[in-house]
Amino acid sequence: MNELVRVSLQDDVGVVTIDNPPVNALSSAVAKSLAAAVLELAGNDSIRSIVVLGSGSTFIAGADIRELAQIGAGEAPPLDLLSPLKSIEDSPKPVVMAIHGAALGGGLEAAMSGHYRVAVPGAQLGMPEVKLGLIPGAGGTQRLPRLVGPVQAAEMCIEGRSMGAREARDLGLVDEIAEGELLPYALRFARQIASRPIRKTRDRDEKLRSVDPAKLQALRARVATEPPSRARVAALDAIQASIELPFDTGCQREAELFNACLQSVESRAAIHLFFAERAAAKIPGLAGSPKRFEIRKVAVVGAGTMGTGITTAFAQSGIPVLLKEVSEEALGRGMANIRANFDRAVGKGRLTQQAAEDRVAGIHPQIDFTGFEQVDLVVEAVFEDLAVKQTVMADLSKTVRPECILATNTSSLDVDAIASGSGRADKTIGLHFFSPANVMRLLEVVPGAQTDPDVTAACMAMGKRLGKFAVVAGNRPGFIGNRAFRPYLREGRFLVEEGASVEEVNEALVRFGMGMGPLAVDDLIGIDVSRHIEEQFGRSDPASVRRSALLEALYRAGSFGQKTGRGWSDYGADRKPRPNPELAALAEDDAAKAGTKRRHISPDEIVDRCICSLINEGARILEEGTAYRASDIDVVFVHGYGFPAWRGGPMFYADTIGLDTVLAKVQGFQERFGSDLWAPAPLLAELARSGGTFSG
Ligand code: 3HC
Ligand code: NAI
Numbered sequence: 055m056n057e058l059v060r061v062s063l064q065d066d067v068g069v070v071t072i073d074n075p076p077v078n079a080l081s082s083a084v085a086k087s088l089a090a091a092v093l094e095l096a097g098n099d100s101i102r103s104i105v106v107l108g109s110g111s112t113f114i115a116g117a118d119i120r121e122l123a124q125i126g127a128g129e130a131p132p133l134d135l136l137s138p139l140k141s142i143e144d145s146p147k148p149v150v151m152a153i154h155g156a157a158l159g160g161g162l163e164a165a166m167s168g169h170y171r172v173a174v175p176g177a178q179l180g181m182p183e184v185k186l187g188l189i190p191g192a193g194g195t196q197r198l199p200r201l202v203g204p205v206q207a208a209e210m211c212i213e214g215r216s217m218g219a220r221e222a223r224d225l226g227l228v229d230e231i232a233e234g235e236l237l238p239y240a241l242r243f244a245r246q247i248a249s250r251p252i253r254k255t256r257d258r259d260e261k262l263r264s265v266d267p268a269k270l271q272a273l274r275a276r277v278a279t280e281p282p283s284r285a286r287v288a289a290l291d292a293i294q295a296s297i298e299l300p301f302d303t304g305c306q307r308e309a310e311l312f313n314a315c316l317q318s319v320e321s322r323a324a325i326h327l328f329f330a331e332r333a334a335a336k337i338p339g340l341a342g343s344p345k346r347f348e349i350r351k352v353a354v355v356g357a358g359t360m361g362t363g364i365t366t367a368f369a370q371s372g373i374p375v376l377l378k379e380v381s382e383e384a385l386g387r388g389m390a391n392i393r394a395n396f397d398r399a400v401g402k403g404r405l406t407q408q409a410a411e412d413r414v415a416g417i418h419p420q421i422d423f424t425g426f427e428q429v430d431l432v433v434e435a436v437f438e439d440l441a442v443k444q445t446v447m448a449d450l451s452k453t454v455r456p457e458c459i460l461a462t463n464t465s466s467l468d469v470d471a472i473a474s475g476s477g478r479a480d481k482t483i484g485l486h487f488f489s490p491a492n493v494m495r496l497l498e499v500v501p502g503a504q505t506d507p508d509v510t511a512a513c514m515a516m517g518k519r520l521g522k523f524a525v526v527a528g529n530r531p532g533f534i535g536n537r538a539f540r541p542y543l544r545e546g547r548f549l550v551e552e553g554a555s556v557e558e559v560n561e562a563l564v565r566f567g568m569g570m571g572p573l574a575v576d577d578l579i580g581i582d583v584s585r586h587i588e589e590q591f592g593r594s595d596p597a598s599v600r601r602s603a604l605l606e607a608l609y610r611a612g613s614f615g616q617k618t619g620r621g622w623s624d625y626g627a628d629r630k631p632r633p634n635p636e637l638a639a640l641a642e643d644d645a646a647k648a649g650t651k652r653r654h655i656s657p658d659e660i661v662d663r664c665i666c667s668l669i670n671e672g673a674r675i676l677e678e679g680t681a682y683r684a685s686d687i688d689v690v691f692v693h694g695y696g697f698p699a700w701r702g703g704p705m706f707y708a709d710t711i712g713l714d715t716v717l718a719k720v721q722g723f724q725e726r727f728g729s730d731l732w733a734p735a736p737l738l739a740e741l742a743r744s745g746g747t748f749s750g
Pocket of ligand 1: 076077079080115116117118119120135156158159160161163182183186188189190191192194329332333
């Protein structure tokens with residue numbers, strides 16, 4: 055045929071193998087070739103049935119997302135997967151889709167255009183389009199309800215969850231589980247069904263007739279409360295069409311809804327993030343190989359907040375961990391926290407009790423260095439104190455094998471300073487996990503000046519094994535995330551000083567889509583910790599830079615946030631924020647002393663001040679090389695700081711509103727609030743003037 059699909063004959067069964075590495079994405083060209091191959095085999099008199107399968111590690115991971123991005127940008131003709139899939143369904147010889155790996159989105163839609171589906175037990179099936187701000191666009195919203203029923207189909211499309219083969223079989227999506235090798239099983243199955251009458255998915259409407267409209271209505275009510283809901287609502291509309299309209303008209307309706315979603319900013323943002331997450335794993339110019347430093351067994355030093363989270367993350371991934379503390383008491387506390395993490399995972403149905411016990415059994419708590427000579431990586435998570443960390447590194451250097459990687463989880467110290475004196479700067483690296491480390495998916499990987507590139511590559515690969523998005527960050531204060539988050543938090547504090555209430559500031563940012571408002575973040579990390587960070591960073595600020603008097607006042611009053619029950623807000627046992635009754639007076643007092651007149655501040659100004667300061671700092675981070683690409687900053691903020699994924703991250707968001715607009719806002723704030731805080735980053739100014747973008 056051609057290079058995208060291969061055709062072979064196995065006696066009376068024709069076999070079509072899709073060969074579009076790495077994941078057999080269903081581009082228009084693949085779909086066309088697939089349909090042509092099926093039709094060619096169907097016309098062969100010696101063939102009684104046809105098997106379609108994917109080469110390599112998967113069936114079809116979905117429509118080709120690169121092509122979707124081109125279509126969305128008007129650089130490629132509209133998607134047409136519907137007609138090739140319809141031709142497959144029209145084959146006069148039965149088509150058996152043989153599934154391994156992923157049959158997601160367009161992959162599942164292709165599978166449903168066959169007459170039968172067999173899947174290996176480990177196969178994953180689902181409709182993840184919603185995660186890309188889309189709905190299925192290759193007949194999926196019309197065929198899926200016919201196989202699993204409209205309510206189940208709607209749930210699959212609005213949640214984007216994938217399922218294993220057995221669950222898919224129980225729902226009617228898969229006909230048989232292929233035990234043993236897939237192709238021989240599929241061939242046997244294809245011979246068994248060869249003489250049965252063809253049953254097209256689009257003709258099977260029994261399940262459409264028995265739908266409970268109240269359940270669909272309940273799903274509609276649910277999505278209305280989940281922003282951004284465009285794709286979810288569109289998915290429900292398309293599924294409704296499957297009940298009300300004939301198949302072909304339903305498909306037309308689906309196409310209209312799909313195209314509208316594809317043009318939306320949310321979809322462009324989500325597709326940007328999909329590629330950003332994968333681009334982050336690639337280090338420009340790094341010839342390093344993760345193979346030289348294979349990480350099989352690890353150790354963690356310190357069983358506090360971070361050490362326990364990091365240990366849980368390793369154990370969750372089945373990596374054996376030695377966990378070292380200074381005392382049995384601290385170790386006992388740490389292990390209790392780790393067990394609680396696993397209990398929560400069992401409670402949420404993510405792990406079986408047995409699996410949780412096995413994972414915990416893979417952790418070896420200890421107060422000495424026994425066994426450290428066998429580990430491939432040590433992560434230290436002791437106090438944030440340079441001298442303490444240097445001592446730990448020196449002790450480790452004497453204990454571990456020469457090729458063992460030493461990582462520090464420091465959030466603010468210089469990785470080179472921590473490595474100095476250990477004699478192993480080439481094997482030392484920063485691995486900045488985020489709290490809670492077993493949940494948060496961001497990992498900043500911070501090579502020092504002398505870190506061996508193979509060590510960096512090994513840590514990036516390990517990040518992926520832990521299910522994290524690993525991003526390389528330069529060894530500069532605050533790395534990427536904390537550095538650009540600082541001005542965001544700072545503006546949040548200033549806004550209260552100038553007249554906004556804490557609630558107004560937090561609500562404006564939450565409405566913008568942030569997971570939490572800036573002052574709620576301050577209260578969570580602790581006013582004492584925030585102040586300490588400000589002091590550390592502030593050392594390099596010019597003397598004229600404004601400081602937050604209210605942060606200082608809260609600190610002096612011992613109002614450290616959630617942990618003391620009072621900070622920017624008050625907190626009861628339920629941890630829900632309530633207005634701090636003393637704050638308004640503090641703010642008035644502070645304004646009187648500073649001679650500022652408090653004023654009403656609009657939600658738009660609140661958002662602009664916080665978000666533009668973040669973007670401006672992001673531009674500096676980019677121009678000085680602390681991040682390799684703008685999209686790395688997006689990955690950091692979406693996965694580490696609660697920036698709304700549907701806006702694509704701060705740098706992509708800046709591109710969507712226009713860098714000239716961002717620059718104008720920054721210059722406006724510079725005029726009002728002074729140049730030390732609001733000087734536009736040269737890169738922002740240059741791109742805005744030349745009509746460029748961060749992501750371009
Ligand atoms: N289109 C284009 N490229 C894809 C792709 C797709 N659907 N899925 C994965 N890739 C690429 C990745 O960009 C990556 O490329 P790179 O090596 O150049 O960076 C490579 O394949 C490997 O991907 P991963 O690193 O993600 O590999 P994993 O093994 O970790 O995961 C996977 C495999 C679970 C299949 C994961 O890639 C995935 O979730 N893919 C996307 C699935 C999806 O969203 N499908 C729906 C697409 S939209 C659609 O189908 C619309 C339709 O209804 C019309
Ligand atoms: P923590 O105070 O909760 O825990 C530190 C633990 O280290 C304590 O249990 C202590 O007993 C132990 N320890 C101290 N010296 C030790 C030694 N020589 N050997 C073994 N154990 C020792 O601190 P936390 O919050 O876990 O922070 C740890 C590190 O992680 C710090 O560098 C911090 O900056 C960083 N970090 C913290 C984040 C957070 O949100 N808490 C986020 C990201 C990084």
